[in-house]
Amino acid sequence: MQQTWLILGATSSMARAFIRKLAHQGDGIILAGRDTDDMAATARDARVRGARLAEVMRFDARDADTFAPLIDRMAREEGTLNAAVFVGSMPPQSDLDAAPDGIDGVIRDSFTGPSHVLHLLAAELEQRGSGTIVGVGSVAGDRGRVGNYVYGAAKAGFHTYLSGLRNRLTRAGGHVVTVKPGFVDTAMTWDVEGMFLVAPPEKVADDILRAVEKRKNIIYTPGFWRLIMTIIRLVPEPIFKKLSI
Amino acid sequence: MTWRSGSYTGWGRALVADGPMARPERLSALHKVAGQAPAIGNRRSYADACLNDDGSVIDMTRLDRIIDFDPNAGTVTVEAGVTLGDLTTLLAPRGWMPAVLPGTGHATVGGAIAMDVHGKNHVSVGSFGQQVRSLTVLRNGQSEVETAGSDEFRASVGGLGQTGIITQATLSLAPCPGTGVRVRERRMDSFDEHIAQLEASTSPFVVGWIDATATGDATGRGIMEEAELVDRTPPPDKKAKSVPFDAPHAALSGPVVRAFNAAYLRRVPAMGRTRIRSIDDFFFPLDRIANWNRLYGKRGFHQFQCVVPTAEADALKDMLEFIGTSGLASPLVVLKKLGEGRGGMMSFPMEGYTLAVDFPARAKAADVIKRLNQMTADVGGRVYLAKDAFLEPDQVASMYPDHAAWAKIAAKSDPEGALMTALVRRLKLREVA
Ligand SMILES: Cc1cc2nc3c(=O)[nH]c(=O)nc-3n(C[C@H](O)[C@H](O)[C@H](O)COP(=O)(O)OP(=O)(O)OC[C@H]3O[C@@H](n4cnc5c(N)ncnc54)[C@H](O)[C@@H]3O)c2cc1C
Numbered sequence: 068m069q070q071t072w073l074i075l076g077a078t079s080s081m082a083r084a085f086i087r088k089l090a091h092q093g094d095g096i097i098l099a100g101r102d103t104d105d106m107a108a109t110a111r112d113a114r115v116r117g118a119r120l121a122e123v124m125r126f127d128a129r130d131a132d133t134f135a136p137l138i139d140r141m142a143r144e145e146g147t148l149n150a151a152v153f154v155g156s157m158p159p160q161s162d163l164d165a166a167p168d169g170i171d172g173v174i175r176d177s178f179t180g181p182s183h184v185l186h187l188l189a190a191e192l193e194q195r196g197s198g199t200i201v202g203v204g205s206v207a208g209d210r211g212r213v214g215n216y217v218y219g220a221a222k223a224g225f226h227t228y229l230s231g232l233r234n235r236l237t238r239a240g241g242h243v244v245t246v247k248p249g250f251v252d253t254a255m256t257w258d259v260e261g262m263f264l265v266a267p268p269e270k271v272a273d274d275i276l277r278a279v280e281k282r283k284n285i286i287y288t289p290g291f292w293r294l295i296m297t298i299i300r301l302v303p304e305p306i307f308k309k310l311s312i
Numbered sequence: 313m314t315w316r317s318g319s320y321t322g323w324g325r326a327l328v329a330d331g332p333m334a335r336p337e338r339l340s341a342l343h344k345v346a347g348q349a350p351a352i353g354n355r356r357s358y359a360d361a362c363l364n365d366d367g368s369v370i371d372m373t374r375l376d377r378i379i380d381f382d383p384n385a386g387t388v389t390v391e392a393g394v395t396l397g398d399l400t401t402l403l404a405p406r407g408w409m410p411a412v413l414p415g416t417g418h419a420t421v422g423g424a425i426a427m428d429v430h431g432k433n434h435v436s437v438g439s440f441g442q443q444v445r446s447l448t449v450l451r452n453g454q455s456e457v458e459t460a461g462s463d464e465f466r467a468s469v470g471g472l473g474q475t476g477i478i479t480q481a482t483l484s485l486a487p488c489p490g491t492g493v494r495v496r497e498r499r500m501d502s503f504d505e506h507i508a509q510l511e512a513s514t515s516p517f518v519v520g521w522i523d524a525t526a527t528g529d530a531t532g533r534g535i536m537e538e539a540e541l542v543d544r545t546p547p548p549d550k551k552a553k554s555v556p557f558d559a560p561h562a563a564l565s566g567p568v569v570r571a572f573n574a575a576y577l578r579r580v581p582a583m584g585r586t587r588i589r590s591i592d593d594f595f596f597p598l599d600r601i602a603n604w605n606r607l608y609g610k611r612g613f614h615q616f617q618c619v620v621p622t623a624e625a626d627a628l629k630d631m632l633e634f635i636g637t638s639g640l641a642s643p644l645v646v647l648k649k650l651g652e653g654r655g656g657m658m659s660f661p662m663e664g665y666t667l668a669v670d671f672p673a674r675a676k677a678a679d680v681i682k683r684l685n686q687m688t689a690d691v692g693g694r695v696y697l698a699k700d701a702f703l704e705p706d707q708v709a710s711m712y713p714d715h716a717a718w719a720k721i722a723a724k725s726d727p728e729g730a731l732m733t734a735l736v737r738r739l740k741l742r743e744v745a
Binding site: 078080102104105108109111112115116253254257258 | 314315316317335336337338339340341374377378379380381391402
C-alpha cells in the first residue's frame, strides 16, 4: 500500500535522517516546519534518494492557521497516511527562570501544537483504518529534573497524549509509537557540556523505522536509555530531590 | 547553541587545536556564522589544514543534501558537506559515480574541492576539481557562483578554504557499469620494477603499495593493483570493524610492521591474482576499520606525501632507502603515478610520481619528514598540504608557482583574514611575497 508521511519539524536533524530512510523506501513525504528554504533542500534530497513525493509546507506550532492545510494536503493522497512529530523547543532553563512567559511557548512547541495537528489527522486515519503516528518525546519527560523541567513537563504531557491517542487509534487499525531519545548529536545538544553516550541522528532514525515496522508502543533510543530511565525513575523522591543529574 | 569549545584534531591526531567550533544544520544557521571562521569538512586532512588554533571553525558536515541529480547528463548538485562515500553508495546502483575518489569515503565534497584531491585514476581523468562545473561560494555575506575556468574558480579549487565557504557544487560524474571492481594484484620485487609497471599499465585505476621496511635491493618492493569497473556483483563486504581505543605504542613498532608487511606481500601469490571487489572495498579499503588512526596510539601519526617529476623518480628510491633505515615506517605506504591534471592554482598534482608514507609521531619523525621535504624540494617536487605538518614557509613558493596569484585572490575574497587556518598561518600562505 502506498505510504505518505507528514513530518512535523522537518528541519530537525533527527527528522532529516528519518526522511532519508523514508525516501529510500519510496514513500511520499510532506515536510512541515518554519524554515521553508531549508526544507526545500531536504525535499530535493529526498526526491533524489527515491521519495515518491516530497513537498514543503509551512507549519508553525504556535500558529493554528497553519494546521488545517496540512491535513487537507494529506487527505488528497491515497493509501496509508502516517505522521511523525519531531517538533519541540528547549530553551535553557535559566532563560525560563528569568522570563517565565517562555513556558507557554515550550508547551505549545513540544506538546499542544503538534497534538492539535495529530488530533485533526486522527479522524482521517480512523476513517481509513490504517496509519502510524510517531511521536518523538524525550527521556526528559520521564522525570522532572532541575536542569530542564519545563521541557520535561511538556514532553511528559506529550507522552500521555500519545498513549491516549494509541488507545484510540488501535481500535481503528492505526498505531502510535512513542519515541524517547536520550542524548542525540544535534544542534540542540551541540554546545551542551557533559553530554555522554550521544547517539547520531541516523541511529535514532533506524530505531524509529524498526519500531514502526514492528508496531512497538514505546521505545527508548538508543535502547540502553530504557535501563537508565528505569533506574532514574526508581530513585525515591526524598533522595531524587537532592540530586543534580 | 552555536559554538562548542574544545579540542579537535585532523586525522593524524598529532596536532591538536583548541577553540570554538560551529556545526550549522541549516543554511540560515550557516549565514549567521559565515565570515567569522574557515569551513572544515570531515577533518580527513592529516595535520593542520582543518585546524584553527587561534580562532574558530565551521564544520560543514550537516549541510549534506543532494540538491539535484541528472541521470541523463551525469551531473549532480550537492551541498558541500555530503561525503564522497555517501554519494558513491547512492549513485553507483544508478550507473554513475564521482569521477575522482580519494582513499577515504569520509572526505566531504567541500574538502575534496578545497584540496583538489586526486584518486587512483589521476593519469586518465585528472583531479577532483577538474570534475567540478560550478561552485557556490559564500563570502562577505554574499553567495556567488563560480564557473569552471574563471580565476576565482581556480582559486577556490585547491584553495584551502581561503576564498570563502563552499556551500554547493555541481559535479560531472563518471559512468559506473555496476558495483564491482576487477582488481589485478601483482608483486613487485624492486623499486625499478614498480616504476616500470606503473608506467606500462593501461588500466584506469592503478596504485602501488610499498613495503617501506625493505632496504637494499628490495627497496620499493610491494604490490601493484590495477583495476577497472565491471558489471559484476562483488562478494558482500565484510562487516565494518572499529578500533575502540588508542593502541599502545608497541602496536606499530618496527618488528611488528616488518612482520605485517611480509605477510601482506605473501597474500598475493607469486603469479599474481585477479579478484572482483566492491567499490567501497577497492576505493576506501581503510574505511572498513573505523577510527583506524587510533592504532598509532595517543600521540598520533604524520603522513608525508610528495610528488616528484617523472624524470626524478629515483629521488623516491633515495627517500625509500632513507625511510627503510629510519626504523619508523608504518605499513601504509602508497606509490602512484600522477598526470598533469590540476584544477586550481594551489593544487597538489603534477606529472610524476607520488609517494605517501605514514609515520608514528615519535620525536624522530619530525626530522625524518623534514629531510624528506627537503629531498622533495631539491628535485622540483611538491609536498601535499593535506598531509603536511613540517614544511617551511620559504619552501612553498618554489613548490607552488601560482601561489602569489592565488594569495591575491584570497586577499580580495577575505580581506580580514578571517578564513585563515593553522596551516595557512604556519606557512604564511596569505602573505604575498
Ligand atoms: C585514509 C585517507 C586516504 C586519503 N587518500 C587521499 C587520496 O588518495 N588522494 C587525496 O588527494 N587525498 C587523500 N586523502 C586526504 C583527503 O582526501 C583530503 O584531506 C580531503 O581534503 C579531506 O576532506 P575533508 O572533508 O575531511 O576536509 P577537511 O580535512 O576537514 O578540510 C580540508 C580543507 O578543505 C577546506 N574545506 C573543507 N570544506 C570546505 C568548504 N565547504 N568550503 C571551503 N573550504 C572547505 C578546509 O578549510 C581545509 O583547508 C586521504 C585521507 C585519508 C584520511
